[in-house]
Amino acid sequence: MLGGCVIKGSMDPNVLLTNARAEFMRSFTEAMQRTLPRCIEDCFVKADDTYSSLEQGRLLDARTVLVEQGSHVIEQLTNGMEHLLARSFQTTYSTYRPSANFNTDNLTLIDPTAFEGGLRMEEITSRFRSEAADQLRDLNIRIALIFEQEITNERENPFRPYLFSRCISNTIERLDINPALFDILIDRISENFLGFVPTIYASVNNYLAQNGIAAQLQLKIRKSPVMQNSASATDHDDEETINPADELSSTNPVTNAMDGGGVARPKPRRGSQIEQFFSSAMHRASNLMTSTRNTSSSMADSNAEPSSTQQWQTDDSQEPASNGPFSWLKSGEAVSDAIRGFFGGGQTSGNQENTFQASDANSVAGQSQAQSGISGDTDHFSSSIGASPSVGNAANISPGRGHLSNSIPSFQKTYTPSGEQMFDGRGGLRNLILEQRSALNQLASNIDEKMTIDIVAMLFEFILRDTQVPAEIRAQLGRLQFLVLKLALKDNTLLTQKGHPARLLVNRIGSISLGLKQLDPSGVEITKEICRIVEIILQDESENPDIFSQMLDEFDAFIAQELRASDAKTESAIEGAEQIRNRTLRFAHTSAQLHEALLGLTIDPYLQNFFETVWVYALELADREDPKLAHRLRLLVPDLLWSIIPKSNEEERTQLLALLPIILRTLKEGMTSIQCNPTLQEGLMNWLVDAHTKSMRLNHSGTIQKQPSLSAIHQHFNSFFADPDLQNFAVLEKPDRSDVNQFLDKAIKELDQKxxxxxxxxxxxxxxxxxxxxxxxxxxxxxxxxxxxxxxxxxxxxxxxxxxxxxxxxxxxxxxxxxxxxxxxxxxxxxxxxxxxxxxxxxxxxxxxxxPLFERAVQSLLKSADVVDAPKSA
The missing domain is CATH 2.30.30.30 (SH3 type barrels.)
Structure with missing residues (x-):
């Protein structure tokens, strides 16, 4: 029996999984062999449909790669999936992991050099998931049954869709090709592979079904432990509502701290204000544990071992306890010096004096709030934590598991609650790191790690209490505590550099929250997006801080879309501004292309001035409205330059006579399109008559130097014929470009936006x-x-x-x-x-x-440390 399911013939789970893995690989390899020919045809079709020569070239280059390296790509995809499957089985369900008879040594599911387009990979994974929703659901259930689990979790499915997107991206990135083709190849392969995903899962499901694994979980009704607030613990003395985790917590001082339940909280002795802060915060964590025990057992525990608060209270003359607050402080070292040194020594306790800071009243209010974080009323910190079945004592995480950073994922998975469970029942938010601080410290191997635990915990205490951010959003940010701690332990730049991706995302969410009511009066949509982003970050397996950058880009795109669609007048204004930008950018690029093409050529000043001050306007307009006309207008430049060069033989003169009507017709067409001044047009035509007359004269002295041919001049202008790169904004960053500025002003007036x-x-x-x-x-x-x-x-x-x-x-x-x-x-x-x-x-x-929010927390921490040290320096 496995979870209520009888396996036919009592097949060993290892054999069952090994055979399922073989069936999965067979279907995957077959699907890829059929996918690549489709990709080759798809690249050709899309290249034929695109209007961008740059995109067309890349698609054709990608097609060439698939044609020339198709067999190699399939081989690498197969090998890559073998490696990913091996690691995937190794990490499936921590409670029971059948060996499945294959080696998992030195394999990793996530390549540490994961490509920067992780956001796109997440979108591809979601498409795979949606395409095979029913088959994937059934497979999740069957895998849970094999591993004797009662609930399903796609993340624990060793065949989950994430493996497909990761395998494709890893394979393409390892090819020895131009990196510019990576995105195109990944997108084309994923798009054409999409239809095969349900078939692959169906084959694995069919195999498991034939061996008696039904896609049904057995319904089991269990009585959940009752979790109550410590404030009401005395009302339930007759109930035995012991949390199983508490049975392991007798040696953990955090679980023995009392805050009710018939035993008065120990009155703290005189100590430093920062110790009072930590003690009060730890009371919040201890309330979670004591709320699940009855009064008599709590009293016995309290008599058996001092509470965490008692252990942490010290006189000023005493050194901190080995596991107390700031136990990492050196003898006689000031708290503010230690913390400032931790942040790199460059932090200041006050705001930067910038001309764009808020009013003095706001600044004073912010400073007052920050200082109250530690030196203020400690009762604010002592509110009990709302009980949650998903959070308990961490004593069951054994210190023998390894280093602290390697154990953090277990804390994150086990003790990160939902957004609703982040609230403590009295309006406050829970500090998850402080709840598990004792267990975390037991895993810490040195002073630096203990210091990092305390610093991150205090930073989040300020973030969780920052009233400029709505409580629902602070709750979501609070769910990232263990992940931020893990990143800080591996790379302290998260705490020392303002540009760290995690800090930027937290700050961006905080900035949006300040004007949330203006953006979204109900706050529902933005809060929902923030919840989605937090969930993706928590479920990411790569342990790569770049996930924060990818989510920041997604969040920025979401906010931009919300703002754009919020009001019809605003949307119209944005569309007008984008037209202005695109026109100006196209003009600037065209002007730069033309100027660069004319460099090094000997040209009559009159003609060069015409090209750069008149003809460039005709080119911009044609590029915008008629690509075919634009191509003819660009061809006119080398044609006209060749036409005024002296002709040395009869063949060239004949060629010029055939070309002149085209040149004159194109000139008139371009100048008419921009409503060129008639006087200017007439002057140009008169100048051309003289220039062409001179170029046609026979020179009997034979001293005419050999002139470049028409084809040679066209070759010189190749770069001028290329489509301008409208994603390159560098040409707009030169303030001395008066022609560009004038064009911008003119474009704004022409659009006449409201x-x-x-x-x-x-x-x-x-x-x-x-x-x-x-x-x-x-x-x-x-x-x-x-x-x-x-x-x-x-x-x-x-x-x-x-x-x-x-x-x-x-x-x-x-x-x-x-x-x-x-x-x-x-x-x-x-x-x-x-x-x-x-x-x-x-x-x-x-x-x-x-x-920004994170910086406010840092500054509040530094100011509070200064307050702590102030009496000593006085």
Whole structure:
């Protein structure tokens, strides 16, 4: 019997899994052999359909790779899946792991050099999952039955869809090809493989079904342990509601701390304020344990061993206990010095004095709140934790399992509750690290690890209590505690560098939360997206901090979409701004291409000026509206240059006579499209008549030097014929490009959008522009303005002497303009980033968030440490 299922013929689970694995590999290999020919045809079809020559070239190159290396790719896919399956079986269900008769030594499911497109891989995995939803569900059930589990979990299925996407990405990345082809090959193979996924799972299901493994879990009704708050523990003295985890907790001092249940909490002796903070926080953790025990057993435990609070209270004259708060402090070392040194010594206890900081009133309030984190009323910390079946004592995690960082995943999996269970029943949020601090310290192998545990725990205590962020969102961030601790133990740059991906994601979520009501009045959609992101991060198996970067990109894209669709006027303004950007970018690239192509050529100044000041406008318009006309207009440039070169033989003169009508017709067509001045057109035609007359004259002296042929000049202009790279914004970053700036101003006027142009308002009010107004304000190499300039961020802007709050709805990826909506203004406003910087420098704009969430926690910790040390220095 396995979970209520009879296995036909009493087949050994190891044999069953080995055969299932073989069936899976057979189906997978066969599917890939049929997938690659489809990919080859698919690449050709998509190359034929695309209008981008760059994309077309990449698709054809990808097709060539599959044609030439098809057999090698299939072989690598097969070998890669073998390796992934081996590791997958090794990590399936910690309670029982059949060997399945295959070697798992030195294999890893996750390549530590996982490609940066992890977000795309997650999307591919989701598509695989959706495509075979029914078959995958049945297989999850059958795997659970084989491993004698009562609940299903896709993550524990050794054949889960994640293996397909990881196998494809690993294989493509190992090919010796141009990295630019990676994404195309991964997408094409995944797309064409998608239809085979249900078939693969069906074959494994059929095999297991034939051997008596039905896709049904046996229903078992069990009485769940009753978890209660410590505040009501005395009302249930007659009930035996002992949590099984508590049976193992007698040696853990955390479980013996009392906060009710008939025994008064020990009154703390005089000690440092930071010890009081830790003691109160630990009471919160201890309440979870004591709430599940009756009064008599709790009293016995309390008499048998001192509570954690009693152990942690020390007089000023005493050294900290070996397992007490800040036991890693050196003798006589100040708390603030130790913590500041931990953060690299570069942190300050106050906010940076930047011109875009919030008002003095807000700053003072923030400092007051931060200092109260440790030195304030400790009763705030002593509220009991809401009991949750998913969280218990960590004493059952054996110190013998290995190093601390290797054990953190077990803590994360076992003791990370849902968002609802993060609340302690009294409105507070639980500090999961402090709940398990004793067990974590037992696994710590050195002082640095113990210090990291305490620092991360305190940082999260401030994050969990930051009232600028809604409680529901703080609860989701709190679920990342063990993951952040694991990353901090492996790489302390998470705590010392502001640019760490994990910090950036936390800060971004905090910034959005500040203006949440403006973005989403109900808060439902954004909160739901944050929950989704947290779940993905918690389920990620790669242990790669890049997952935070990928989720940050997803979150930014979600916020941008929400802001864009929030209002019809805003959406119209954004669309207009994007048209302006695209037109300006195309003009700038075309102008740069033309200028580069003309370099090194001897050209009459009149003709060169015509090309760069008139013809480039015709090229931009044609590129936007008629690609075929654009190609003809670009061909005119080398044709016209060749036409005025002296002709040395009759063949060239004949060729010119045939080309002249085309040149003149194309010239007129291009100048008419941009409504060129008739006087200019007439002047150009007169100049061309003289130039062509000279080029046709026979030279009897024979001194004419050999001139380049028409084909040679066309070859010189090859780069000019290429499509401009509209993802390259570098051409817009040169402030001295007056032609580009003029084109931008003209494009804005032509679009005539119903949007308030703030540049025109403030250019008259602000002092004359200086270098200091627009130069970056940097902190450790980070541009502080651009660091905070994100979509959804709330700002305060001074309009006509009256401050008005608003939010940034759209920021041009080229960083040229922003669209913002202001309270009391019906129309959205457009403001250039250049003017935005000037307004910040002159105090006309400021961000409502004084400092990002993670940085606020760091500064609060440092200020609190200074408060602790203040009496000693006095």
């Amino acid at each position: 949007v308030q142009l703030l540049d025109q308002v403030y250019v008259q009010e602000l002092p004359k522009e200086s270098t200091e107004d627009i130069s970056p304000v940097k902190d450790g190499g980070v541009d502080l303005v651009m660091e905070q300039l994100k979509t959804g961020v709330s700002v305060e802007i001074n309009l006509g002497g009256e401050p008005s709050q608003g939010k940034l709805n759209w920021i041009d990826p080229a960083l040229t303009n922003v669209i913002l909506t202001l309270d009391g203004q019906e129309q959205p406003s457009m403001l250039s980033v250049r003017m935005f910087r000037r307004m910040i420098a002159h105090g006309r704009v400021k961000f409502l968030e004084t400092e």
